[in-house]
Amino acid sequence: MINTGETILNEDGVLSSCTKRQGICGYACCKFSVGNWIMLLPGEYEVAVQKNLKRDHLHFESNQHAICSTPCQTGDLKPIDCSWYPLFPANQNATQFLVADHRKCPIPNHELIDKMLAIHISALAWEQQHPGSLEQMLTLSRDFVGYMPFPYKIFNGQAIKMTTEEMQCIALTNNLPVDYICKDWTVTLSGYSASQTPDDEK
Numbered sequence: 001m002i003n004t005g006e007t008i009l010n011e012d013g014v015l016s017s018c019t020k021r022q023g024i025c026g027y028a029c030c031k032f033s034v035g036n037w038i039m040l041l042p043g044e045y046e047v048a049v050q051k052n053l054k055r056d057h058l059h060f061e062s063n064q065h066a067i068c069s070t071p072c073q074t075g076d077l078k079p080i081d082c083s084w085y086p087l088f089p090a091n092q093n094a095t096q097f098l099v100a101d102h103r104k105c106p107i108p109n110h111e112l113i114d115k116m117l118a119i120h121i122s123a124l125a126w127e128q129q130h131p132g133s134l135e136q137m138l139t140l141s142r143d144f145v146g147y148m149p150f151p152y153k154i155f156n157g158q159a160i161k162m163t164t165e166e167m168q169c170i171a172l173t174n175n176l177p178v179d180y181i182c183k184d185w186t187v188t189l190s191g192y193s194a195s196q197t198p199d200d201e202k
Contacts, residue, residue, distance in 0.1 A: 004071075004072060004074075004078055005053070005054075005057075005072030005073060005074065005075065005076035005077055005078035006053060006074070006075070006076070006077070006078055007077075007078050007079070007080050007082075007083045008044060008047045008048050008051055008053065008077070008080070009080065009083075009122065015107070015115060017107045017108075017111040017112070018107060021106045021107060023186060023187070024106045024185060024186065024187055024189065025104070025105060025106055025182070025184065025185055025186075026184040026185055026186040027071065027184070028104050028105065028182050028184035028185065029082070029085050029086065029100070029104075029105060030068055030071045031068075031184050032067050032068070033182075033183060033184065034104070034145050034146055034176060035145045036144060036145050036146070037061075037065055037066065037067050038058070038065075038066045038067060038068070038079045038081050038082060039064060039065065039079070039081045039137065039140055039141065040063060040064045040065070040066060040079050040080075040081065041064075041080055041081070041126055041130070041133055041137065042064065042130045042132070042133045042136055042137075043129070043130045043133075044064075044079065044080060045060075045063035045064070046063070048077045053075065053076065053077035054075050054076045054077065055076070055077050056076075057069055057070045057071070057072055057073075057076055058077065058079075064140070066079065080122070080126075084115075084119050084122075085100065085105070086099050086100035086105040086107060086112070087099055087100075087112060087115060087116055087119055087150060088137075088141055088144070088147065089119065089120075089123050089134060089137060089138070089141075090138070090141070090149070090150075090170040091138070091170065092134045092135055092138065093124075093134075094119065094120045094123035094124055094127075094134060094154075095120065095153050095154040095155070096149075096150070096153045096154075096162065096166065096170055097116055097119070097149075097150040097152075097153070098141065098144065098147040098148065098149060098150060098170065098172065099112065099147065099148055099149075099150040100146060100147055100148075101146040101147065101148060101175075101176050101180070101194045102148075102192050102193060102194060102195065102196060102197045103176065103180055103181070103182055103192050103193070103194060104146060104176070104182045104184075106189075106192060106197055107197070108196070108197045108199035108200045109150065109151055109152065109196065109197075109200050110199075110200060111199075112150070113152055113159045116150065116152060116154065116159065117154065117159065120154050141172075142172060142173075143174065144172055144174060145174040145176065146174070146175065146176040146180075146194075147172055147174075148171070148172075148175075148194055148195050149162065149166075149167035149168075149170050149171050150162070151167065151195075153166065175194065176194065180194075
């Protein structure tokens with residue numbers, strides 16, 4: 001999220017909770033040391049071409065699979081996946097979510113609830129324009145590395161706690177090692193686990 005580019009939705013995805021913690025994480029979300037990649041939503045690449053958003057900073061393996069070579073700048077395509085980070089829809093109603101391992105992304109869960117509600121709206125809007133998108137996104141996301149079940153879900157328009165069973169149902173198999181330490185972090189801080197940060201207790 002450094003000098004962020006623009007999504008095809010004319011949003012930059014900047015999150016104040018992210019901005020104030022980038023001195024901790026060293027922009028780890030813009031790097032790919034654990035094997036992750038950026039998912040472009042079905043139809044997103046084609047719209048980016050129509051809008052003439054620059055794509056030189058992205059290396060594409062396909063129109064739905066890319067990685068950054070450098071962080072995006074003004075006028076560059078910022079994939080919607082990046083603007084949603086550290087969350088990603090985990091069911092076909094976009095009411096349950098995955099969240100990046102907090103040893104990579106230090107934003108506490110409770111500061112992501114408003115973002116979850118906003119992603120819910122944009123994901124459903126995208127599904128309406130591109131039917132089948134959510135199903136395809138869910139299939140591809142099963143290969144994500146280091147994402148955990150987000151402990152909140154949307155029910156009747158409100159954020160409520162997920163049950164343990166619900167979280168187990170959306171859990172991925174590609175977890176980071178128990179002793180994982182993100183090499184991109186610029187400081188070493190204690191209290192961060194895969195599923196929470198010290199600030200989650202506040």
